[in-house]
Amino acid sequence: MLRFVPVRTKRWNDPADADDGLRLLICRIRPRGVSKAAETWDEWWPDLGPSRDLLDAFHGKSGPPLAWDAYEARYLEEMRGAASLWRIRALAGRVAAGETITLLCSSACTDPTHCHRTIMARLIGRAKRSYSPLGSV
Secondary structure, eight states: OOOOOSEEEEETTSOOOTTOOEEEEOOSSOOTTOOGGGOOOSEEOGGGSOOHHHHHHHTTTTSSOOOHHHHHHHHHHHTTSHHHHHHHHHHHHHHHTTOOEEEEEOTTOOOGGGSHHHHHHHHHHHHHHTOOTTOOO
């Protein structure tokens, strides 16, 4: 028996599957050298990606590399903004309605356990559990 997974994660250059549903790029920085015609995603929501400052800190561009726990905490803090919360809630609504969403990240991000796309999938899952199409009525 196949298990339905409404929120999936991949890199933008991973092969698309017929059941990927909405392929959503959630990188702050658009992949370089990819023409519009060669895009593998349906939509790009850069505000769901980590800020450039956070990425630089994680990759050690501004000092020692940021540990994963600190990165995750800072990313979660960034996602507490109104625009991000609205988008997370919108995705949760789509998942609650039965739509599959595949969150896409950088081609360089080879470890999904240490990637913001996995954190975002958890946030959407949590929001889905408390989702009400009428808001908090």
